[in-house]
Amino acid sequence: MVFDTILSKHVSDSKNGSLLEEIPNYVGKDFSSDQDVRWCPGCGDYTILKQVQNAMPDIGVRKEDVVFISGIGCAARFPYYMDTYGLHSIHGRAAAIATGLKVTRPELSVWVISGDGDSLSIGGNHFIHALRRNVNVNYLLFNNEIYGLTKGQYSPTSPQGSTTKSTPFGSLDHAFNPLSVALGADGTFVARAMDRDPKHLNEMILRANQHRGTSMLEIYQNCIVFNDGAFGLFTDKQSRPAETIYLEHGKPLIFGKDKNRGIRLDSYKPEVVDLNDDISPDDLWIHDEQDSYKAHLLSRFFDTPTSGEGHFPRPFGVLYAVERDCYDDLVCKQNLAILEKKGEPDLDALLEGPETWEVK
Amino acid sequence: MTKHSEYRDEVTIRFAGDSGDGMQLTGTLFTNTSALHGNDLRTLPEFPAEIRAPAGTVPGVSSFQLHFGSKEIMTPGDICEVLVAMNSAALKANLDRLKRGGTIIANSSGFDKKNLNLAKYPEGKNPLTDGSLADYNVIEVDVTKLTKDALADSNLSNKDVERSKNMFVLGLLYWMYDRSLESTINFLDKKFGKKPEIAAANIKVLKAGWNYGETTETFASRQVKVKQASIAPGKYRNITGNDATVLGLVAATKQSGLPLFFGSYPITPASDILHGLSRHKNFGITTFQAEDEIAAISASIGASFGGTLGVTSSSGPGVALKGEALGLAVMLELPLVVINVQRAGPSTGMPTKTEQSDLLQAVYGRNGESPVAVVAPKSPADCFETIFEACRISLEHMIPVMYLSDGYIANGSEPWRYPQVSDLPDIAVKFAPKSKEDEKFLPYKRDERLVRDWAVPGVPGLEHRVGGLEKQDETGNVSYDPANHQKMTDLRRNKRDKIADFIPEQEVDSGNEQGDVLLVGWGGTYGTIRTVAHELRQEGMDVSHAHIRYLSPFPKNLAKLFSGFKHVIVPEINDGQLVRLIRAELEIKATAINKVEGLPFGVEELKSRIHNELEMLNSKENSELELPHGI
Numbered sequence: 001m002v003f004d005t006i007l008s009k010h011v012s013d014s015k016n017g018s019l020l021e022e023i024p025n026y027v028g029k030d031f032s033s034d035q036d037v038r039w040c041p042g043c044g045d046y047t048i049l050k051q052v053q054n055a056m057p058d059i060g061v062r063k064e065d066v067v068f069i070s071g072i073g074c075a076a077r078f079p080y081y082m083d084t085y086g087l088h089s090i091h092g093r094a095a096a097i098a099t100g101l102k103v104t105r106p107e108l109s110v111w112v113i114s115g116d117g118d119s120l121s122i123g124g125n126h127f128i129h130a131l132r133r134n135v136n137v138n139y140l141l142f143n144n145e146i147y148g149l150t151k152g153q154y155s156p157t158s159p160q161g162s163t164t165k166s167t168p169f170g171s172l173d174h175a176f177n178p179l180s181v182a183l184g185a186d187g188t189f190v191a192r193a194m195d196r197d198p199k200h201l202n203e204m205i206l207r208a209n210q211h212r213g214t215s216m217l218e219i220y221q222n223c224i225v226f227n228d229g230a231f232g233l234f235t236d237k238q239s240r241p242a243e244t245i246y247l248e249h250g251k252p253l254i255f256g257k258d259k260n261r262g263i264r265l266d267s268y269k270p271e272v273v274d275l276n277d278d279i280s281p282d283d284l285w286i287h288d289e290q291d292s293y294k295a296h297l298l299s300r301f302f303d304t305p306t307s308g309e310g311h312f313p314r315p316f317g318v319l320y321a322v323e324r325d326c327y328d329d330l331v332c333k334q335n336l337a338i339l340e341k342k343g344e345p346d347l348d349a350l351l352e353g354p355e356t357w358e359v360k
Numbered sequence: 361m362t363k364h365s366e367y368r369d370e371v372t373i374r375f376a377g378d379s380g381d382g383m384q385l386t387g388t389l390f391t392n393t394s395a396l397h398g399n400d401l402r403t404l405p406e407f408p409a410e411i412r413a414p415a416g417t418v419p420g421v422s423s424f425q426l427h428f429g430s431k432e433i434m435t436p437g438d439i440c441e442v443l444v445a446m447n448s449a450a451l452k453a454n455l456d457r458l459k460r461g462g463t464i465i466a467n468s469s470g471f472d473k474k475n476l477n478l479a480k481y482p483e484g485k486n487p488l489t490d491g492s493l494a495d496y497n498v499i500e501v502d503v504t505k506l507t508k509d510a511l512a513d514s515n516l517s518n519k520d521v522e523r524s525k526n527m528f529v530l531g532l533l534y535w536m537y538d539r540s541l542e543s544t545i546n547f548l549d550k551k552f553g554k555k556p557e558i559a560a561a562n563i564k565v566l567k568a569g570w571n572y573g574e575t576t577e578t579f580a581s582r583q584v585k586v587k588q589a590s591i592a593p594g595k596y597r598n599i600t601g602n603d604a605t606v607l608g609l610v611a612a613t614k615q616s617g618l619p620l621f622f623g624s625y626p627i628t629p630a631s632d633i634l635h636g637l638s639r640h641k642n643f644g645i646t647t648f649q650a651e652d653e654i655a656a657i658s659a660s661i662g663a664s665f666g667g668t669l670g671v672t673s674s675s676g677p678g679v680a681l682k683g684e685a686l687g688l689a690v691m692l693e694l695p696l697v698v699i700n701v702q703r704a705g706p707s708t709g710m711p712t713k714t715e716q717s718d719l720l721q722a723v724y725g726r727n728g729e730s731p732v733a734v735v736a737p738k739s740p741a742d743c744f745e746t747i748f749e750a751c752r753i754s755l756e757h758m759i760p761v762m763y764l765s766d767g768y769i770a771n772g773s774e775p776w777r778y779p780q781v782s783d784l785p786d787i788a789v790k791f792a793p794k795s796k797e798d799e800k801f802l803p804y805k806r807d808e809r810l811v812r813d814w815a816v817p818g819v820p821g822l823e824h825r826v827g828g829l830e831k832q833d834e835t836g837n838v839s840y841d842p843a844n845h846q847k848m849t850d851l852r853r854n855k856r857d858k859i860a861d862f863i864p865e866q867e868v869d870s871g872n873e874q875g876d877v878l879l880v881g882w883g884g885t886y887g888t889i890r891t892v893a894h895e896l897r898q899e900g901m902d903v904s905h906a907h908i909r910y911l912s913p914f915p916k917n918l919a920k921l922f923s924g925f926k927h928v929i930v931p932e933i934n935d936g937q938l939v940r941l942i943r944a945e946l947e948i949k950a951t952a953i954n955k956v957e958g959l960p961f962g963v964e965e966l967k968s969r970i971h972n973e974l975e976m977l978n979s980k981e982n983s984e985l986e987l988p989h990g991i
Binding site for chain 2: 005014072079081082340353
């Protein structure tokens with residue numbers, strides 16, 4: 001809060017005058033609300049909810065200072081299950097609502113919960129604009145490549161040719177690549193996780209929280225009813241080692257069951273190589289989270305084994321994380337600078353304006 | 361020749377020229393001088409729809425009408441008696457706004473071959489010489505040449521010389537109406553403080569214009585004096601509707617003690633509110649130019665959820681886009697002010713033209729039963745008080761409020777007896793207090809006004825979830841229970857209706873408390889209807905006027921007030937919207953007078969339409985009376 005107002009006084013009084021009150025020793029369960037969770041049994045959302053609740057004690061924020069904001073969709077029910085402040089809004093608009101909240105209450109920890117339809121179809125505009133402004137919120141995009149709540153139509157991330165309720169003869173739309181969209185919008189934190197790897201998901205949630213700016217974390221989430229197994233390639237024990245690659249800053253890009261394959265950069269062209277006597281990990285592409293060019297390349301690892309030659313494993317982890325001024329900070333700074341420059345506001349002078357006359 | 365003066369109680373002047381001729385500034389300066397002189401006045405600027413229409417063409421004409429007098433002036437005037445035409449396009453575009461027999465002051469160099477061609481006069485035709493203006497009093501002045509002559513010994517560029525020609529016209533008109541040059545000279549000194557040679561040149565041209573009036577034979581005996589009007593004592597300034605809206609928002613910020621968040625997306629004719637507020641950030645105001653209309657209202661809702669007063673502004677098409685989010689604010693029961701500066705619709709319609717056709721959209725235009733409060737300012741200065749009221753109602757009743765201004769009052773200006781901050785009422789904000797240990801917080805628990813507390817993030821113990829899904833009474837949990845939905849629908853409606861206990865009763869603006877005819881208006885038609893009511897009473901008719909600021913809910917006494925009149929007539933700049941509300945909500949028989957031309961009613965026009973309606977009503981009545989004999 002930039003200005004001394006009855007709002008800032010009210011909030012500060014409610015905390016006994018201190019905004020720096022000690023953080024209680026929370027456990028994950030403290031963030032579970034009294035509402036029954038109503039997702040379909042086996043839905044990937046359960047794991048994500050659990051991991052977010054588990055991460056909460058580690059973010060170092062009192063729970064009354066945490067707000068979850070969602071749009072519409074299965075994922076959007078999320079705030080009801082968190083014992084924090086929450087706002088289940090309208091389709092696609094969570095990012096815009098979060099922007100208004102964060103700009104006026106920058107001290108709050110604000111989380112946007114959204115889905116592939118919510119963020120990339122109806123809310124696509126707000127998604128890219130939040131990213132370019134770099135509003136300091138954590139953006140969890142639950143991607144299940146299907147419309148679940150409306151019972152099974154294809155989504156903007158459904159692969160072309162998807163047979164769904166609304167596309168019995170196969171979808172014709174080219175699918176969005178969410179991380180490429182986020183990077184294209186100049187997002188400052190772009191990462192991917194999956195419901196079936198809770199430990200990594202937990203790490204990514206904490207990384208997203210640490211980042212100042214819009215932290216976009218795409219989470220592959222299995223819709224057990226309408227799109228079961230959409231991410232099987234990456235989650236099944238059999239295929240997973242060959243089809244996924246976990247990114248770590250400063251480490252070479254290695255994957256495979258026996259950690260015997262890697263990605264090498266031949267000037268600007270990535271290639272999959274086998275590690276052997278001739279090729280050591282030192283020859284591989286070393287992941288650099290701050291390299292936007294390489295982050296774009298990584299986001300294009302988006303094909304499937306059937307695409308044939310040049311097939312790449314799907315990257316998980318932080319593709320890109322850089323510092324850039326976030327919008328809410330800039331707003332506060334500008335407001336304070338104006339206050340300093342113009343001095344204490346004088347409403348009487350403002351009402352009077354530049355030219356007046358008196359009638360006697 | 362001796363010069364003598366004629367006294368007049370009202371004058372309407374129209375300044376017209378190319379967009380680059382500075383007619384808006386000329387009109388504004390004449391307005392300020394007249395206000396300082398003590399006249400009552402109203403103004404109406406008219407801009408071209410195109411940003412930079414080709415110079416010299418009809419679409420590029422910009423005009424400014426000023427109506428001033430020594431009596432009460434409530435409208436910018438139907439038609440003018442003096443038309444300043446800086447070029448032939450300006451004459452072509454505005455001749456139908458000039459009274460027969462009126463005066464045309466024409467800049468003759470704006471009627472050369474090139475300008476006549478640009479204005480698309482037929483080859484070889486010049487209205488100044490072909491006799492087509494025989495019904496008018498034409499005064500040709502070579503403003504361009506006289507300006508150049510006045511600045512012959514200056515070092516200014518041709519462009520700068522050319523640009524000061526509007527000052528010549530202003531000086532001439534100052535002479536014609538016996539005005540002081542002082543205020544304009546002060547303005548020029550201030551405006552060109554860093555370029556004293558430009559200030560000096562403009563002042564020189566201004567004086568040259570005055571001197572031309574005084575010394576030229578043509579103008580002898582043409583000096584007209586308009587005395588001071590009897591205006592309520594106090595300190596005044598001029599203000600446009602959009603500027604008054606800005607100041608009202610700043611005042612509401614101060615009087616509520618809250619910060620204000622203003623989310624907006626540029627749209628004609630509302631953008632000036634965004635421009636204005638963005639200059640006052642030191643008053644605890646944050647402005648946000650969103651990516652679209654939906655983001656603008658959504659961000660404002662986010663701010664309101666956090667305990668800030670959220671305000672969003674737009675015009676009709678943008679408000680349509682905001683509809684769904686406005687419904688969310690209804691469900692959340694959060695404060696939110698939605699400003700709609702109406703323009704001619706539907707769709708993109710006529711962005712620069714005025715209309716009052718979004719009233720039903722404001723009252724009903726959302727999915728589901730979605731009650732909001734609706735208020736409308738009646739004049740440029742009234743925007744201040746009305747937007748303040750919108751903020752008060754929204755904050756004190758935790759409900760979205762739609763504020764319906766329109767293009768006519770948004771851009772029009774009038775003198776404003778501005779208040780002192782100490783005169784302004786306080787706005788009472790009630791935040792939910794920190795909950796007691798072990799007591800479950802109920803976000804939708806209500807007080808006797810059916811208003812819930814504002815529970816803002818950051819307060820321990822009040823963690824709660826709200827959303828667009830129907831919610832259980834008191835707990836706010838999601839509920840699909842049939843009886844609960846009925847109850848919540850009733851509660852939301854009753855909460856809106858209860859606002860009527862906290863707004864003033866409707867008063868008659870002028871005329872008797874009961875009688876023959878009541879003219880009922882809302883919004884920007886105020887000045888015209890007030891003038892019409894006054895003139896009809898002078899004709900001996902029993903006519904009263906009531907102007908409704910609170911359109912939803914209506915003031916409690918409205919039906920009773922209406923029932924005291926034989927005829928209720930509702931003039932509106934739409935196809936009949938308030939009249940439908942009156943018939944439906946109050947079950948009162950009312951007669952509609954409508955106009956949808958993108959223009960306000962003229963006084964004469966409205967008077968004659970009222971006469972016609974009354975004639976029809978009376979003959980119908982007579983025939984009904986005669987009916988039994990006829991059977």
